[in-house]
Amino acid sequence: MSSHLLSVDSLSRDRVDHLLRVAARMEPIAQRRKVTRVLEGAVLGNLFFEASTRTRVSFHAAFCRLGGSVCDTTGFTFSSMAKGESLYDTSRVMSGYCDAIVMRHPEQGSVAEFAAATNVPVINGGDGPGEHPSQALLDLYTIDKEFTRLGKSLAGAHVLMTGDLKYGRTVHSLIKLLSLYAPMRITLVAPPGLEMPSQLIDLVVSRGHRVEQRESLADDYADVDVVYTTRIQKERFTAEMSEGFSLSRDFTVDRAFLDRRCGRDTLVMHPLPRDSRPEANDLDVDLNGDPRLAIFRQTDNGIPVRMAIFATLLQVEELIEQDLRPVRWFVPRRLGVDDATS
Ligand code: NCD
Numbered sequence: 001m002s003s004h005l006l007s008v009d010s011l012s013r014d015r016v017d018h019l020l021r022v023a024a025r026m027e028p029i030a031q032r033r034k035v036t037r038v039l040e041g042a043v044l045g046n047l048f049f050e051a052s053t054r055t056r057v058s059f060h061a062a063f064c065r066l067g068g069s070v071c072d073t074t075g076f077t078f079s080s081m082a083k084g085e086s087l088y089d090t091s092r093v094m095s096g097y098c099d100a101i102v103m104r105h106p107e108q109g110s111v112a113e114f115a116a117a118t119n120v121p122v123i124n125g126g127d128g129p130g131e132h133p134s135q136a137l138l139d140l141y142t143i144d145k146e147f148t149r150l151g152k153s154l155a156g157a158h159v160l161m162t163g164d165l166k167y168g169r170t171v172h173s174l175i176k177l178l179s180l181y182a183p184m185r186i187t188l189v190a191p192p193g194l195e196m197p198s199q200l201i202d203l204v205v206s207r208g209h210r211v212e213q214r215e216s217l218a219d220d221y222a223d224v225d226v227v228y229t230t231r232i233q234k235e236r237f238t239a240e241m242s243e244g245f246s247l248s249r250d251f252t253v254d255r256a257f258l259d260r261r262c263g264r265d266t267l268v269m270h271p272l273p274r275d276s277r278p279e280a281n282d283l284d285v286d287l288n289g290d291p292r293l294a295i296f297r298q299t300d301n302g303i304p305v306r307m308a309i310f311a312t313l314l315q316v317e318e319l320i321e322q323d324l325r326p327v328r329w330f331v332p333r334r335l336g337v338d339d340a341t342s
Contacts, residue, residue, distance in 0.1 A: 004115045004122040005309060007131045008173045013180045019308050020141050022317045026304035029065050032331040034324040037067035038316045044070045045098035047090075048125065049081070049105045054272060054299055055125050055135070059102045062306035066316075071098065091117035100310060121313040129167040129236055135271050136173035138305040142269065142298045143226060150265050155182035158223050162189040162251060163230030163282075165196040167237075170271040171230055172200060179204040187224070189214045191247060194232070216250050221261050228269045229253045229283050247281045254284030258292060267294045291340035300335070 004010075011019075028034040044063040048056045052074075060070045076082050081090065087110060094101055095118040102123045103111050108130035115122035126132045147153060159178065161171050165188055175196065178184060186209055188196050201211050221227070232247050253268060268287060272295060275282040287293040311317040 003313060004124075005133050005313065006112050006115055006122065006124045008133045008136055008176045011133070011177070011180070016137070016140070016177065016180060019137060019305070019312060020144060022308035022311055022320075023137075023141055023301075023304040025317075025320060026307040026311070028324070029320075030062075030300075030303040030307060032327050032329075035327055036065070036320055036323045036325075038319050038323050039063065039066035039068035039310065039314065042066075042068040042099040042314065043097065044068055044310075045094045045101040046070050046072045047079075047094070047101060047103045048072075048074045049076055049079070049103075050126065052104055052125070054302060055104065055132075056102075058299070058302035059123070059125065059134075059306050062303050063100075063310055065303065066307055066310060068099075068310075087114045088117045090114065091122075094118070095120045100314060123309060123313070126169055128169070129172075129233070130169055131173045132169040132271075133173050133177075134302075134306055134309055135170045136177040137309070138302045139170070139174050139228070139269065139271070139298065140177050141305050142294060142301045143267070145301070146267050146294055146297070147225070152225060152265075154178075154184065156184065157225045158185040158187070158221075159226045159228060160187040160189060160221055160224045161196070161228045161230070162217065162253065164194045164232045165190040165230070166194040167233035168230040168271075171196065171228065174228065175200055175204055179207045179209055183208045183210070185210045185212075187212045187214060187221070189217055189251070191215075191251060193241065217253070217257060217261070218250060219261070221266070222263050224262055224266050226267045226269060227253055227258075227262065230271060231273065231275050231282055232280070246279060249281050252281045252284055253287075255286045255290065258287065258290075266292060268292055269298055270295050272299060289338040289340065296336055296339065 029036055046056060046060055063070050073079055091114045100121045102125045103114055104125035105111055106128050108128040111124040111127045124131055124133055165171050205211055270283050
């Protein structure tokens, strides 16, 4: 029997804490100071049937950084699913080739169906509007790391989630993951029709958290610790919803919103991609270079967290430190030209 990572629902608080501790131990490798070969010989199947840049590449890179190799497939067109192959058959076939499988698929529940046909660990890389558990883990890891730097604690924290809370799978997984922790205040700001599903709000409230729903960002959020903003998932809209939909500029998180409405150390997060077309009114680029903008620290954190997921599912997490060697190639001190120095 192997275990999969399909939903945040399967994670206890202890298991999450363990994963985050393993992720912290991966930092020297993720930051390219050390090399390990602990997964040498292992093969990952990285199956992406929906658009992806960071999830696909960071799972791939995380497996490589552990010393493993990766087989990739993207899109339906060049897979046997285009010939009518079932998830069951694909799953059994891939199990003969790979030691772990990451899958992203446009239908909610599809990755669980795929995982039901295999004893090889399967990780849900996003199933339609369903869940994205590895993203939620890296988001929590980011919040925890940033709070440690700022001398804050998760207990009593105020998190604001905004954007497409209906179809955004990252916020579905994140709100459930946060709800495992000490009572928090969660404010949800979504345009009409794109609100967080009520069963998720009920679950979080039943765990003792305070949840408020608002319709606009035109309020004061001076005590908000994290603004988590998301892209409108137009690709999941029905034709009727798409007709004439446009996100009002009032939902844009930008420097003016942060300076006027939020505190001096409010963090801004986004699972990315942000839609940079002006009419999208997604997270504004005018915050680039502002240390409150944590989005690229967040994407960087995808590597240690995904390494930790592989290491725990493949049961090598106790072997990591036995195997470390120094990196010999050139690594720039700051990865991005706008990265804030701290
Ligand atoms: C998100 C996704 O695919 O759910 N991106 C990601 O994995 N980091 C968010 C999105 O597509 O808007």
